Amino acid sequence: MQPNPPQPGFPQYGQQPGWPGQVAPAKPRANAVASVIAGILALLAAAMLVWFALYNVFVAAEANGHWSGITMQNLVSGTIAAVVLVVAAGFTFARRIPGVWTLFGFCVFYVVAVFVGMPLVWGTPLSAQVKWLFSFDDGDSTAMALMIVFSVLAAVAAAIAAGVKSPGKQI
Template sequence: MAAGPMPSARPKPRANAPAAVIAGVFALLAAAMLVWFALYNVFVATEANGGLSGITVQNIVSGALSAVVLVVSAGFTFARRIPGAWTLFGFCVFSVIAVFVGMPLLSTTTLGSQVKWLFSFDDGDSTAMALMIVFSLLAAVAAAIAASVKSYGSKL
């Protein structure tokens, strides 16, 4: 038998390149807002309260962990991995729902006062969270597009 060229297998589908980049950028911006939120709680909230309170520790830990998860899933989205883009989509949607619904359910905060705080833009923490919501929603839309519109071409 003569050794000839092997038939090329169809490449694995990848996430749409432009949408993946846009989703990744918005996710990194949302992660930066979460870091801002965590740092605000480290420096401003602890100074105002004279030490770490329970809610301040919760804000610091949740902000930092959420930022790490966003950066990791943004990295997989930049790499055009379809599961990474869906993970980014899911986490962005979860983050927005958690801020609007989770916090009022877990604390004595009412939904109305939570929304008023989020969009008051009066302190650094509310501004960071409002911008995180905007960037997360944009990242979720772009990530869903990136994962849905598959490409079979080059790796870019």
């Protein structure tokens, strides 16, 4: 006795959709090497954001526990940004193309936010912001400068990873 032939439209248990013998097309994935490099650089940028947030905790502790508005904003924004980068780095390590483009977008957003957004919000001249970022005199400016460097490099690697696609596994 032979089994029933597969019916078109509904796969039987253990079979892939389609006609018998047909292989489902593989989904393209991000380039493996560039994805790993982008993910590592994103994790380094996230570590710099954690450093920035912790520096603000120590600044508030030195000020007798007085939390100013800018200190609280730096703490919350640094922590949230670090978590978002870690999640996007995870999808980048998984070589998911939408995750890689998301990492690219967040990295570009963080660089633009530090260079343009913060001076606009706090009324700081752009020259003073750039001088603070790249003076490397305090821990917070060093952390932000390194975060910018790692974010730019991660964005470039993410764009390469998403642009140079590799075929996925054949199922």
